[in-house]
Amino acid sequence: MLCRAAAVLRRAPRAVPRRAFTVAIDGPAASGKSSTARAVAHELGFGYIDSGSIYRCATLLALRQGISDAAEDRAGLAALVGQADIDVRIRPGPRPAGPGQIVVPDVQVLLDGEDVSRAIRSPEVNRLVAAVASDGPVRDAVLRIQRSLAAAAESLSTARHPAHGGVVMDGRDIGTAVFPNAELKIYLDASAMARAIRRWDQMSSQGNGPAGSADAGNAQEQPPAAHSSVEDIARELEKRDYTDINRKHSPLRIAPDAVVIDNTNMTFERQVHAIADLARERMGVPRRHDDDDM
Numbered sequence: 001m002l003c004r005a006a007a008v009l010r011r012a013p014r015a016v017p018r019r020a021f022t023v024a025i026d027g028p029a030a031s032g033k034s035s036t037a038r039a040v041a042h043e044l045g046f047g048y049i050d051s052g053s054i055y056r057c058a059t060l061l062a063l064r065q066g067i068s069d070a071a072e073d074r075a076g077l078a079a080l081v082g083q084a085d086i087d088v089r090i091r092p093g094p095r096p097a098g099p100g101q102i103v104v105p106d107v108q109v110l111l112d113g114e115d116v117s118r119a120i121r122s123p124e125v126n127r128l129v130a131a132v133a134s135d136g137p138v139r140d141a142v143l144r145i146q147r148s149l150a151a152a153a154e155s156l157s158t159a160r161h162p163a164h165g166g167v168v169m170d171g172r173d174i175g176t177a178v179f180p181n182a183e184l185k186i187y188l189d190a191s192a193m194a195r196a197i198r199r200w201d202q203m204s205s206q207g208n209g210p211a212g213s214a215d216a217g218n219a220q221e222q223p224p225a226a227h228s229s230v231e232d233i234a235r236e237l238e239k240r241d242y243t244d245i246n247r248k249h250s251p252l253r254i255a256p257d258a259v260v261i262d263n264t265n266m267t268f269e270r271q272v273h274a275i276a277d278l279a280r281e282r283m284g285v286p287r288r289h290d291d292d293d294m
């Protein structure tokens, strides 16, 4: 009798408590946060949230409601953001070009059901977003959205390791304010010129014509304006960084426990593999890319 009970117990599926593993990636504009975060999330089978796109939705709402960047005008914006239905979804991106090539999935952003993935990258949004993101009540409203989207993304993640679900979120204050207890924090940086050249290349590859501004943001970039140069882009990136570093509420900072990666002279593949392996190491699962020790 005892033996049969033991056999039944042995056959019963073991309930493995799933632990959420959070990877926070912060850094200045165009340092590679979003593309790296999407690739790392894909490699680990984690969910992904682009937190900048939520601030961009808040900015689009402000523009559509005729709310200027004057602080007194923004009083009602936090409430509007709190009532809005903002969703950030990952969708299958381009297939890898060859065996072992990295997959960088696309992101789709929905604002009250409308696909605003391109609209939130407009020149007007680029100009206003850092000012909107410096508003304390707006940040509080966005924080609630970030945490709820992350919980949903984590629960849907198809992590390769049964004990871990996970989410990767990128932004400016993920490791310092949004997820101060994140299991892995990365601060991604590169020289201003390297970032400007990459942003130029990224925007130029999206099409031709004078439609965009000098600094269009991460995914689904609009093409650079005909008059803008790499130097114009560098200036705009630095202006946005300055606002993000010097604002009162959760400014861009390196978390004390963050791993700092300067990728100025690093390939995209190497940074993705290194971060994915750091996550694996902390989850207690084998590394996959031993040649990528940092």
Ligand SMILES: Nc1ncnc2c1ncn2[C@@H]1O[C@H](COP(=O)(O)OP(=O)(O)OP(=O)(O)O)[C@@H](O)[C@H]1O
Binding pocket: 027, 028, 029, 030, 031, 032, 033, 034, 035, 036, 052, 198, 199, 201, 202, 216, 217, 218, 219, 263, 266, 267, 268, 271
């Ligand atoms: N190590 C690297 N070497 C070369 N190019 C890179 C590297 N890392 C990222 N990139 C490229 O740099 C460009 C900018 O990256 P990405 O959009 O991910 O930056 P970001 O930090 O999310 O920007 P933002 O803060 O403005 O949203 C992309 O085209 C990306 O593929």
Ligand SMILES: Nc1ccn([C@@H]2O[C@H](COP(=O)(O)O)[C@@H](O)[C@H]2O)c(=O)n1
Binding pocket: 029, 051, 052, 053, 055, 056, 129, 130, 131, 133, 170, 171, 172, 173, 174, 217, 218, 240, 244
């Ligand atoms: N965690 C975050 C993320 C973003 N911001 C602000 O939004 C701007 C746009 O971000 P992108 O990543 O889409 O370029 C950014 O410049 C910040 O002002 C933020 O404050 N916190």
